[in-house]
Amino acid sequence: MDAVKELQERMLKEAVVINQQVVLLDAVLNHQVDPALIQEMGREFAARFRDAGVNKVLTIESSGIPAAYATAYELGVPMVFARRKQTLATDPDVWQERVPSFTKGIVTDILISKRFLGKHDRVLVIDDIIANGDAVRGLLNIIERAGAELAGLGVVVEKCFQEGARSIRERGVRVESLVKIRSLENGIEFED
Numbered sequence: 001m002d003a004v005k006e007l008q009e010r011m012l013k014e015a016v017v018i019n020q021q022v023v024l025l026d027a028v029l030n031h032q033v034d035p036a037l038i039q040e041m042g043r044e045f046a047a048r049f050r051d052a053g054v055n056k057v058l059t060i061e062s063s064g065i066p067a068a069y070a071t072a073y074e075l076g077v078p079m080v081f082a083r084r085k086q087t088l089a090t091d092p093d094v095w096q097e098r099v100p101s102f103t104k105g106i107v108t109d110i111l112i113s114k115r116f117l118g119k120h121d122r123v124l125v126i127d128d129i130i131a132n133g134d135a136v137r138g139l140l141n142i143i144e145r146a147g148a149e150l151a152g153l154g155v156v157v158e159k160c161f162q163e164g165a166r167s168i169r170e171r172g173v174r175v176e177s178l179v180k181i182r183s184l185e186n187g188i189e190f191e192d
């Protein structure tokens, strides 16, 4: 079975809809992961971005890491994950952006060492869930400041009723989502 179909089936069986905005995917993405399914996702992202000239896959800890790793493995390139820190200190050796977290109600800094991102990189960003997109926008700002090129964004689950993916597409970025959720009002409704 292909990654998209299998992921949809797993979500219908194992996801927990908390309210009309939030769905818990702990059994599939955010706490437990199924390595075979994650590898299928990586294969799918790699197929979609095969000709995009990617030399590095970037994500943010922690839940983006499995899908980003699988994608990087399939493309045969390194994967780098931005770290999150609650710190006010600035470090000249890191790219750093402050991002608010809507669901957690806190502000964190995301950091990437300048050793691992620079102007020779052409980057594919992979993330697990996109909601308002604050974290991903922070990462895109870092890519721009580093002088790297952005090949695109791959997300496992796009929540279409929140603005994140749309606002990033409006910047002219290619966004590929494996699964799109149109609504959580009557359980999970996928967009086709």
Ligand code: G4P
Pocket: 021, 022, 023, 024, 025, 026, 030, 060, 061, 062, 063, 064, 100, 101, 102, 103, 104, 128, 129, 130, 131, 132, 133, 134, 135, 136, 137, 159, 164
């Ligand atoms: P985002 O769109 O950039 O992710 O920003 P937002 O501030 O909206 O989301 C903050 C965090 O909440 C992100 O995790 C995001 O994946 C998670 N999130 C948003 N909507 C949902 C949802 O419906 N279900 C679940 N399970 N998570 C959601 P994070 O801060 O990156 O944390 P981590 O998962 O990497 O530890």
Ligand code: NA
Pocket: 030, 063, 128, 129
């Ligand atoms: Na998350």
Ligand code: NA
Pocket: 060, 061, 062, 063, 064, 127, 128, 129
């Ligand atoms: Na994430």
